[in-house]
Amino acid sequence: MNLELKGKIAVVTGGSKGIGFAIAKELLKEGAQVFITGRDAETLNNAKAELSSIGKIEALPGDGTKISDIEEWGRKASLVTGKIDIWVNNIGTNKAKKSEFYDEEELDFLTDTLFKSALFGTQTAVKYMKENGGSIVNISSLAARCATCGRSNVYASMKAALLALTKTSAGEYASYKIRVNAVLPGYTKTPLLEKGFPKPTLDRLLSANLIGRMAEPEEVAKPVVFLASPASSYITGTSLEVSGGQNIVLNPWESFEKN
Numbered sequence: 001m002n003l004e005l006k007g008k009i010a011v012v013t014g015g016s017k018g019i020g021f022a023i024a025k026e027l028l029k030e031g032a033q034v035f036i037t038g039r040d041a042e043t044l045n046n047a048k049a050e051l052s053s054i055g056k057i058e059a060l061p062g063d064g065t066k067i068s069d070i071e072e073w074g075r076k077a078s079l080v081t082g083k084i085d086i087w088v089n090n091i092g093t094n095k096a097k098k099s100e101f102y103d104e105e106e107l108d109f110l111t112d113t114l115f116k117s118a119l120f121g122t123q124t125a126v127k128y129m130k131e132n133g134g135s136i137v138n139i140s141s142l143a144a145r146c147a148t149c150g151r152s153n154v155y156a157s158m159k160a161a162l163l164a165l166t167k168t169s170a171g172e173y174a175s176y177k178i179r180v181n182a183v184l185p186g187y188t189k190t191p192l193l194e195k196g197f198p199k200p201t202l203d204r205l206l207s208a209n210l211i212g213r214m215a216e217p218e219e220v221a222k223p224v225v226f227l228a229s230p231a232s233s234y235i236t237g238t239s240l241e242v243s244g245g246q247n248i249v250l251n252p253w254e255s256f257e258k259n
Helices: 018-029 041-051 067-078 104-127 153-172 191-196 199-206 217-228 252-256
Strands: 009-012 033-038 057-061 086-089 134-139 178-185 239-242
Touching: 009 018, 009 067, 018 033, 018 041, 018 086, 018 217, 033 041, 033 067, 041 057, 057 067, 067 104, 086 104, 086 217, 104 134, 104 153, 134 153, 134 217, 153 178, 178 217, 217 239
Parallel strands: 009 033, 009 086, 033 057, 086 134, 134 178, 178 239
Antiparallel strands: none
C-alpha cells in the first residue's frame, strides 16, 4: 500500500527501541525522513545505525520531559523543509507499584514522562504544522481502558489522559488541517513489558486475548503509520486499540474452539 509518505518529515519521540523503533522503521520503509529522539545517546545512536540502511534517519538526543529539549527537536527536524508532517508522541515508562506506595518524586517522574512529554510534543509539532497541516499520533495503552491491579495506577491514569489530549487537540487544531489520533497497544514484545511482567503473569493475562499471543512491535507500528499518513485523511480524534482483542469478551477461551 502506498501511504504517500515519500519525503515527509516525521519525528518519533522515544524512537530508539521497542514500539518507537518499530514505528521509525515502518515510516522509513514508506519513504519518510525520520528523526528519532531519546535520552540515552548510545542506545539512540545504535538505533540510528541500524535504521540507516533503510532510509534517511537522524538521532536527536535529549530529555522528553523538558520543553526546551522538545522544542529543539522540532527546530532541528523542521530545518529540512521548514515544516514537520508527522509527530508521534511515543515516550513512555512505568514504575509498577500499588497506588499507596508512590512517593512525590516517582509521581512527578511518571507524570512528566507519560503526559507532559506528549503535551509539549503536541505544542511543538503544531508550530510546524499550522501552515500545511499534519498528523499527530499519541501512543496510549490498553491500560487506559483496562488497568492492571498493583502495576499501573499512575501509568493507566496518564495513558487515559492521553486520550483526552487526543480529542481536545483534534478539536483545537482541526482548522489548521492537523489530525490527532491515538493508538492503544496491548501486550507487546518490548523491553518495558518483558521487564515488568514475569512469564507466568503474562501467560495468565494472555489467556484473555482473542488472538492468543503478544504483539510484535511492528504490528503496532503499522497502524500508527497508517494514522500518520494521508490514507487516514478522514480520521481524527479517534483511539485505535491494537490489543489482539484483550479482555473484549467474558469467555475468550470459547474463541479457540472451532465449530
